[in-house]
Amino acid sequence: MDKAQFIEQVSREQESLRRFLCALCKGDAFRADDIAQEALLKAYLSFERFEGRAKFSTWLFRIAYNCFCDNRSASMKAEGEPLCPEHEKLSGDTGPNVRRFEYQGLYRAIGGLSEKEQAVILLFYMEDKSIKEIESITGMPSGTVRSHLSRAREHLRTYLQNYR
Numbered sequence: 001m002d003k004a005q006f007i008e009q010v011s012r013e014q015e016s017l018r019r020f021l022c023a024l025c026k027g028d029a030f031r032a033d034d035i036a037q038e039a040l041l042k043a044y045l046s047f048e049r050f051e052g053r054a055k056f057s058t059w060l061f062r063i064a065y066n067c068f069c070d071n072r073s074a075s076m077k078a079e080g081e082p083l084c085p086e087h088e089k090l091s092g093d094t095g096p097n098v099r100r101f102e103y104q105g106l107y108r109a110i111g112g113l114s115e116k117e118q119a120v121i122l123l124f125y126m127e128d129k130s131i132k133e134i135e136s137i138t139g140m141p142s143g144t145v146r147s148h149l150s151r152a153r154e155h156l157r158t159y160l161q162n163y164r
Contacts, residue, residue, distance in 0.1 A: 020064070131145050
């Protein structure tokens with residue numbers, strides 16, 4: 001892959017990547033953009049090593065997901081929070097940037113999922129990624145992806161029934 005091909009591929013995936021990160025960041029567009037920029041920079045610095053064994057979008061989303069996980073770990077350490085809360089409790093305070101988003105209820109519902117459930121549900125439904133692609137992006141085995149997807153659906157169903 002040469003530089004022009006890389007730029008063309010990034011142009012096609014950039015909006016989708018930002019949407020995915022924004023949802024993972026619970027609507028915090030500024031944080032999502034920072035993470036997207038970091039991911040795109042890392043991808044640019046290593047695009048010559050892209051072997052084409054996976055789709056370009058899968059490779060790029062894997063880099064972005066790793067950047068998100070690194071960012072989350074760093075911010076949790078800085079705030080003194082535990083590093084791996086399996087399920088965050090839903091609360092009225094979901095961050096100042098969420099309130100500015102059109103899909104506040106959806107972000108709040110997704111925010112109640114574990115981080116892994118959030119990732120698989122967003123990749124599957126919002127980004128139309130296959131189980132195999134999600135496996136590559138997250139590093140989880142396909143059975144684990146399916147399990148998180150099933151649990152996420154159930155948690156969202158429960159939340160949305162109670163939200164009405």
